Amino acid sequence: MKGTADSGVTEKTPVIRKRTSVVFSRVRPKRAFEEVSAEIKRTIFSGVLKPGDILPSEQQLADQFGVGRQTVREALRRLETSGFIATQKGASGGPVVVDTILDSMKGLFLDAFLVKKVTTDELTTARLDIEKMVLKNVFKVEDKGDVALIRQALEEAKRKMDQGLDGFEDNVRFHKLLAQATRNYVFVILVESLMAVVAHFHSLLTIDPATVKSANLAHFLILDAIEKGDEPRAQAALEEDILHVDLRYRKLNRRNDLNRGIPATPADGRGDGTRSVPKKG
Numbered sequence: 001m002k003g004t005a006d007s008g009v010t011e012k013t014p015v016i017r018k019r020t021s022v023v024f025s026r027v028r029p030k031r032a033f034e035e036v037s038a039e040i041k042r043t044i045f046s047g048v049l050k051p052g053d054i055l056p057s058e059q060q061l062a063d064q065f066g067v068g069r070q071t072v073r074e075a076l077r078r079l080e081t082s083g084f085i086a087t088q089k090g091a092s093g094g095p096v097v098v099d100t101i102l103d104s105m106k107g108l109f110l111d112a113f114l115v116k117k118v119t120t121d122e123l124t125t126a127r128l129d130i131e132k133m134v135l136k137n138v139f140k141v142e143d144k145g146d147v148a149l150i151r152q153a154l155e156e157a158k159r160k161m162d163q164g165l166d167g168f169e170d171n172v173r174f175h176k177l178l179a180q181a182t183r184n185y186v187f188v189i190l191v192e193s194l195m196a197v198v199a200h201f202h203s204l205l206t207i208d209p210a211t212v213k214s215a216n217l218a219h220f221l222i223l224d225a226i227e228k229g230d231e232p233r234a235q236a237a238l239e240e241d242i243l244h245v246d247l248r249y250r251k252l253n254r255r256n257d258l259n260r261g262i263p264a265t266p267a268d269g270r271g272d273g274t275r276s277v278p279k280k281g
Contacts, residue, residue: 024039033067036061037076051098058073080095083102083103084098120250126194132238135222138181138182141183147223
């Protein structure tokens with residue numbers, strides 16, 4: 001699995017192994033492609049198939065499952081879409097087991113947010129609840145090895161910003177690394193998904209470099225509190241960081257509304273067309 005600049009989870013390109021000799025059982029003809037797909041996933045979950053393993057050829061799979069090659073193709077297509085396999089080209093290629101499920105989940109999560117027309121206020125409220133819980137669990141982990149990695153990442157991000165480079169992806173990575181430091185993969189999935197939505201709003205609203213740099217400074221405050229074992233101070237700094245970004249969101253939303261000729265409305269009781277800051281955690 002290829003790594004990305006903003007990934008909080010260690011990602012490795014799988015080593016291509018020799019073609020596996022795993023043998024599958026025949027399945028019932030009705031919706032056979034689903035059963036084929038499910039059976040291959042079971043062998044991955046059980047560890048029989050590992051990232052880098054090459055599945056048998058389409059014809060071999062068809063013979064083992066007792067189905068047609070078209071059924072096998074549909075099953076493989078679904079597995080590839082879900083992030084379980086990738087197609088390796090070349091004479092010794094074929095369907096290769098990979099680990100890109102998290103990327104697929106992030107895409108589906110973002111799609112769901114877009115379909116439901118999630119607002120920046122809703123995103124901020126969810127971030128406050130989820131990320132403060134993540135931070136709470138960081139303090140419960142005795143091994144602080146991941147915290148040292150966060151320090152390295154923040155220092156590198158600061159160097160980039162001091163050189164005038166964009167540090168948004170590094171700021172996103174900070175939140176992913178916090179989730180990784182919990183050693184709880186559920187938190188990793190949740191934060192990865194939330195950060196996909198954050199990146200979406202960032203691309204729509206074009207957050208200015210000053211806000212990005214300010215977030216980096218806030219991240220140092222959070223990390224300093226973590227290193228000193230001061231959870232209340234870390235929680236306060238995290239909340240301030242998220243709410244500061246939310247304030248920028250609302251200002252940009254207001255500016256974009258004015259550019260489109262949308263008048264200010266007092267619907268939220270503020271009278272200035274902006275939404276109120278989400279209630280603090």
